[in-house]
Amino acid sequence: MVKLRDDLVGVVYLNGRAYSAGDEVPDDVRVGAHLTEDGQEHGAPAALTVPDPDAVAGAPEPLTAEESAHAEKVGLPTDIAPERVRGALVGYEQGIADTLAFAARGTAFDPSDANVEQVQQHIAENPSETAAVLALEAAGKARRTILDEYLR
Structure with a gap:
């Protein structure tokens, strides 16, 4: 384990945990040389991974036939990102609802x-x-x- 400098004021958050001056930091926590008692960097760097674009969670589903038909009916392009088309459809429907609500006030x-x-x-x-x-x-x-x- 490595110790943090004794002259630090306040706390330092490493891996989501607070450490104070003089605290020992576990070997699996990365800490920069500017914070350590011996002036050396310690801990293993976090492994960098590049996600597979086909496996990214939350990737938008393609438009359904019904969504495509509705978009074409109201004049929206369907060759753009599906989440944008869906957002535009929601806005279109909300606009109609707002217009009707405004008209109905009369x-x-x-x-x-x-x-x-x-x-x-x-x-x-x-x-x-x-x-x-x-x-x-x-x-x-x-x-x-x-x-x-x-x-x-």
Whole structure:
């Protein structure tokens, strides 16, 4: 075992363990010459290993057919890293959800709980809520009879 210098102040962390001035350091712990009593480096250097790129844990799985189809549908490239495509899809879906949540703030009326006549009546009685109701309708049942009437 090697001893640390007696004039050290505080602690030194070696291999995750704290050592103070004068402490003995086990032979399997590497310690630099600037810290030792005899001014020599001690301990075996850590073995350097280069991971096999095919065996790296957490390597991204290729896109599934469903993910590829969804990406192409919304206009995302599929020839980039799969984790980027997946992240973009999540962002796209979150953007839609945020847009709908923002649009829905304009009304407490949920058109998916009403028939076509009730939706039309609500819009007629509350014209300031038209955009919000139509946004919710488009995201929900998307009935052409309602959307075509107001969006043409």
